[in-house]
Amino acid sequence: MRLNFKRFVFLRCTSLHASARLTVAANFAVSPSLAYLPEAHLSKLISLLSLELPLELAGTASGYCQSWKQLYFQRHLEAELEKFDPASSDINDLRRLLTFSSKFVNSLHLQQLPSHLDLQVIFDAMRSGIAHFSLTYGLRNTGMNYDRAMFGMKLSDCRSVAKMLEKSETLITLALPGNLLEDDKIRMIASGLVDNHSVTDLDLSHNKIADRGVRALVKVLDSNNVVTFLNMQDNQVHVEGGQAIARAMKSNHSLVSLNLRLNRLGDEGCSAICAALSGNTILERLSLSSNGAGPQTAEALSSVLKSNDTLREIDLSGNALGVEGGRSLREALTENMTLECLDIRLSGVAEDEEVAIADTLLNRLREQALKK
Secondary structure, X not given: OXXXXXXXXXXXXXXXXHHHHHHHHHOOOOOOOOOOOOHHHHHHHHHHOOOOOOHHHHHHOOOOOOOHHHHHHHHHHHHHHHHOOOOOOOHHHHXXXXXXXXXXXXXXXXXXXXXXXXXXXXXXXXXXXXXXXXXXXXXXXXXXXXXXXXXXXXXXXXXXXXXXXXXXXOOOEEEOOOOOOOHHHHHHHHHHHOOOOOOOEEEOOOOOOOHHHHHHHHHHHOOOOOOOEEEOOOOOOOHHHHHHHHHHHOOOOOOOEEEOOOOOOHHHHXXXXXXXXXXXXXXXXXXXXXXXXXXXXXXXXXXXXXXXXOOOEXXXXXXXXXXXXXXXXXXXXXXXXXXXXXXXXOOOOOHXXXXXXXXHHHHHHHHHHHHO
């Protein structure tokens, strides 16, 4: 009888709990509070809530971190920003959404912003701070209404980015790929980056940055900056820009990865960058792919590899290193014990030298794996 009585009490309590959850869920729109609710009942109650609840109320019920619900808030906010039209939308409604979403969103990836909204509106409203921000001024579904002027950043947009960078203390990643950025525009953005001490990952790929813009940008790479990853692939950097980067690398103490693929550095620019690494003990990944590098670059890099013990990955593919360049690189690897990847495909290197380099690095990786 005692066992039956305990079972009766258990079932009765379970029934009362279920009834209470139903009551809270039914009245959640009137009293949106989950305070003091035991953790064991929280997920069950949330599953009972109406899917028609306003976003502000639904958010208060989402006791989560890094879940699909957080992703929903991010995607929803991105969609609202991308379609925002100041002529037909209320800026105050957008500010309210930004303020509420700041509880859950720390990353924004925008592929279009036809309104050219002042970015300070976004960052001021999201007081908890955005850590990762990616923006491309593209335009979807243009069809026959295509106009090149609709694409890319304006000078006013760059000024907005610079002001945002001066104030931001939480932004870690800034990506501005494919925005038709040229020298004057990147100089404006660089003015905000000079005094910024939070951005560690900077992506400026697929733009039109040339030597003058690079000279302004390398000020970001001085000894006091914290940029760790710099992506400058597919721009218009020539020899002078490469030499400016080389000078900056001599005093830089933060850059771990530098991507200069698909620029126009030539053999002189590439060799200057490689030679500058002789005293650099920070850089781990370097890409000079498809830059017109030649034997001078191979010789400079070979000299550096004999003493450098921090470089891990180097991409020299799509250049014209030549047979002698390949030979000097292979010989340098006998004195370097830390390099893990050297890509020299389509660079005029003799096939046997290319195979020998690949075998050396593969055996090195196998030995490292066995030690672990």
